[in-house]
Amino acid sequence: MSKIFSFGFWNSIARVILRNRLVIIAIIIGITIFLALQWQNMRFSYTEANLLPDDHEINITYNSFLDKFGEEGNIIVLAVNDSTLFTPEKFNAWNKLSEKLQTYPELESVISLGNLKKLQKFDDPKRFEMVPLLKKGKLDSTQVAGYKDEIFNKLPFYDNLVYSNNTNTVQTALYIKEEIVNSKERKIFVIEELGPLIKQFELDNDINVYVSGMPYIRTLNSQNIIDEIGLFIGGALLVTSLIFFFFFRSVRATLISMVTVLIGVMWAFGVIGLLHYEITVLTALIPPLIIVIGVPNCIFLINKYQLEIKNHGNKAKSLQRVITKVGNATLLTNLTTASGFATFILTDSKLLKEFGIVASINIIAIFILSLVIIPIIYSYMSLPKDKHLKHLNKKWIGGFVDWVERMVRDHRIAIYIASISLLVLSIIGIYTIKTSGSLLEDMPQDAAFFKDIEFFEEEFNGVMPLEILIDTKKPKGALKLSTLKKMERLENTIDEVPELSSPLSLVRLAKYSKQAYYNGNPKYYQLPTSQEQNFIAPYLKGISSEGNLLNSYVDTTGRYARMTTFMKDIGTEEMERIETGLWPQINKIFPPDRYDISLTGKALIFQKGTTYLVKNLIISLSLAILLIALLMAWMFRSFRMILISLIPNLLPLIITAGMMGFIGIPIKPSTILVFSIAFGISVDDTIHFLAKYRQELKANNWKIKRSVYASLRETTVSMFYTSIVLFFGFSVFMISSFGGTVALGGLVSATLLFAMLSNLLLLPSLLLSLEKSIANKEILKEPSMQIIENEDDDLSDDENDDQIPRA
Numbered sequence: 001m002s003k004i005f006s007f008g009f010w011n012s013i014a015r016v017i018l019r020n021r022l023v024i025i026a027i028i029i030g031i032t033i034f035l036a037l038q039w040q041n042m043r044f045s046y047t048e049a050n051l052l053p054d055d056h057e058i059n060i061t062y063n064s065f066l067d068k069f070g071e072e073g074n075i076i077v078l079a080v081n082d083s084t085l086f087t088p089e090k091f092n093a094w095n096k097l098s099e100k101l102q103t104y105p106e107l108e109s110v111i112s113l114g115n116l117k118k119l120q121k122f123d124d125p126k127r128f129e130m131v132p133l134l135k136k137g138k139l140d141s142t143q144v145a146g147y148k149d150e151i152f153n154k155l156p157f158y159d160n161l162v163y164s165n166n167t168n169t170v171q172t173a174l175y176i177k178e179e180i181v182n183s184k185e186r187k188i189f190v191i192e193e194l195g196p197l198i199k200q201f202e203l204d205n206d207i208n209v210y211v212s213g214m215p216y217i218r219t220l221n222s223q224n225i226i227d228e229i230g231l232f233i234g235g236a237l238l239v240t241s242l243i244f245f246f247f248f249r250s251v252r253a254t255l256i257s258m259v260t261v262l263i264g265v266m267w268a269f270g271v272i273g274l275l276h277y278e279i280t281v282l283t284a285l286i287p288p289l290i291i292v293i294g295v296p297n298c299i300f301l302i303n304k305y306q307l308e309i310k311n312h313g314n315k316a317k318s319l320q321r322v323i324t325k326v327g328n329a330t331l332l333t334n335l336t337t338a339s340g341f342a343t344f345i346l347t348d349s350k351l352l353k354e355f356g357i358v359a360s361i362n363i364i365a366i367f368i369l370s371l372v373i374i375p376i377i378y379s380y381m382s383l384p385k386d387k388h389l390k391h392l393n394k395k396w397i398g399g400f401v402d403w404v405e406r407m408v409r410d411h412r413i414a415i416y417i418a419s420i421s422l423l424v425l426s427i428i429g430i431y432t433i434k435t436s437g438s439l440l441e442d443m444p445q446d447a448a449f450f451k452d453i454e455f456f457e458e459e460f461n462g463v464m465p466l467e468i469l470i471d472t473k474k475p476k477g478a479l480k481l482s483t484l485k486k487m488e489r490l491e492n493t494i495d496e497v498p499e500l501s502s503p504l505s506l507v508r509l510a511k512y513s514k515q516a517y518y519n520g521n522p523k524y525y526q527l528p529t530s531q532e533q534n535f536i537a538p539y540l541k542g543i544s545s546e547g548n549l550l551n552s553y554v555d556t557t558g559r560y561a562r563m564t565t566f567m568k569d570i571g572t573e574e575m576e577r578i579e580t581g582l583w584p585q586i587n588k589i590f591p592p593d594r595y596d597i598s599l600t601g602k603a604l605i606f607q608k609g610t611t612y613l614v615k616n617l618i619i620s621l622s623l624a625i626l627l628i629a630l631l632m633a634w635m636f637r638s639f640r641m642i643l644i645s646l647i648p649n650l651l652p653l654i655i656t657a658g659m660m661g662f663i664g665i666p667i668k669p670s671t672i673l674v675f676s677i678a679f680g681i682s683v684d685d686t687i688h689f690l691a692k693y694r695q696e697l698k699a700n701n702w703k704i705k706r707s708v709y710a711s712l713r714e715t716t717v718s719m720f721y722t723s724i725v726l727f728f729g730f731s732v733f734m735i736s737s738f739g740g741t742v743a744l745g746g747l748v749s750a751t752l753l754f755a756m757l758s759n760l761l762l763l764p765s766l767l768l769s770l771e772k773s774i775a776n777k778e779i780l781k782e783p784s785m786q787i788i789e790n791e792d793d794d795l796s797d798d799e800n801d802d803q804i805p806r807a
Helices: 007-019 021-041 057-069 088-101 141-154 184-205 214-248 251-274 283-312 315-346 350-379 386-393 395-410 412-430 448-460 481-495 506-517 530-545 572-589 602-636 639-663 673-699 704-735 739-769
Strands: 075-080 107-111 117-123 126-132 169-176 210-212 464-471 560-567 596-600
Touching: 007 021, 007 315, 007 350, 021 251, 021 350, 057 464, 057 560, 057 596, 057 602, 075 184, 075 214, 075 448, 088 107, 088 141, 088 169, 088 184, 117 506, 126 530, 169 184, 169 448, 184 214, 210 214, 210 448, 214 251, 214 283, 214 448, 214 704, 251 283, 251 350, 283 315, 283 350, 283 704, 315 350, 315 602, 315 673, 395 412, 395 704, 395 739, 412 639, 412 739, 464 481, 464 602, 481 506, 481 560, 481 572, 506 530, 572 596, 572 602, 596 602, 602 639, 602 673, 639 673, 639 739, 673 704, 673 739, 704 739
Parallel strands: none
Antiparallel strands: 075 169, 075 210, 107 169, 117 126, 464 560, 464 596
């Protein structure tokens, strides 16, 4: 029965490649140029990662909030905590900075000390108006002192909004126009205009200015991602090329590999542009991933070529056998690796779906490039010299092979005890893992802007907005005194939560209106009584004409009210605890049959998205395991072999999960990726070993011991080489300033190291211990595809053994 990926199939592929070298080179150049032209379509992400699907209830609620109140994440805040600010020279300079900022077209408005307004009562006609607190011009020391006293002691409306009464910190709020808040113009403004302006102010006035706000944080975070792409690619190329050269001691072999993976990197960027995807913290990892995954392909192919040259010295036969004898194995290993990434496509997260699509496409692309480019380049080059083949007989790698064989032969019980002990410890560690949905946790904590974030958390209890949307179900219902009193009770409840800041709402404006009615006396900064409300009502008509002061807290119908609090950088578990504690109070204050209350905001969306993501990725990992198990079943047609092959690959995942628990690395969007990626890569070693084992069984008349040891000696070197490349390749991500990327690199590296040892020690031990139940032709039937061709397979056309086919 003919097989789809038989020797004849790969022999035909080899002939096509070697007979059409110039055509294939032209095709690769053409595709590369086409994909390079797609780079112009690449866009860098200017929004936070939304891990929830668009039709999720949380997203629907958030979009409904935006429809009523507009963009909530459009504020950049400048803060100063310096007593010398209230000296005439520096105070005037601070006001001049605000005036300069007001001239920028990117800003909707600026609220600062220099342009604050006071709600003032007028009697003819009866009205409230917002009048400037300061007259234009420079102030002397007496005026500055008086102004400071009025703001801090007589205007509680601005407490925690413009100043912090606890520490005398003052801040300026910059409102970016909604149409540019999620665009490239925001990046240009923040990096090229705002940044230099603030630095110059700090130098001129010897004052440290702290900057925060979601647009500012997102911009600098995105810039860090852009900066690190080149760092990762350079680091991956340097590390893998050094290791490659150390193994092969050949400059030309190293250069051929680097050229191959660099074309793969160009294709990766081109695919991102072709699909019009954004460069995110995940898709930025794909180009260096292609290098790390592509180099092992080059190792297999070049190592096989050099082995063939050493055996018979015939270039044509060697090149053809590189393709025919390694084609199936490299195809399958790349397919399983791509499958690990492709499982992300099954999630409903747009971010992960795009990552899975681009990664899986480019893993298959780098396989094709390796299979085509390496034989073609070598076909134009002279035969490798003896010095290039010396690595095939390295004594130190022989010592490692001997150690592995000795462990499997003499210390299987120790291997089982170690495996079971690690399994038990890991399960204990797994129970200590926490889930983290912090929006800021993975950001570079050594960066200057992150230090500013910590300052604002200390001074104002956080920078991440948490919005409470109150639906009174009646027009003008939000303006009723009864509703305002309920909102005040809720504010008092929120004030008792240390992780949340004092809320901003319509209540604050209502209190300020009473204070203004009593001629600005701060002791009347409180909600009016029903009788006072009747007296104040005629004066309130003027407020609606004062810009968006009222519209910031209540919609145009008066039905919906908004309450904004800011949250500290807390994880999912803490947020769930706070939310669980708030809801009973909310439902008590606002009976659900009369009010609809919703919690929303970017921080909440990210945290809910993390929980959603963890559930989805557990499913996708299970599907990856099932998919690869089915692939193994199709290849080996033995249920027992499926179980034996999965055990050494699942154990490293469990060990890594346990290690995360003991070290304190939480489950979050970045670290949950580890398991699918590592499983898809680590199973490659299993495929190589079992394929060789199946071949040795047939050659050794089904003698288990002889076949296992022969397979070990044959596959240990290539498994060691590729595992070392992968280990150090993924370790490159640990130079990142992003905590999540560091964790991803370290955990994948550790998992692959465990997987190599598991496949070299535990897998052959299981085969030897279970030899009686698996050592028969009925269980190990003829595989559905011949993964490794037998050495005695002859080329079907001997005339091609002596010369390279003409292009």
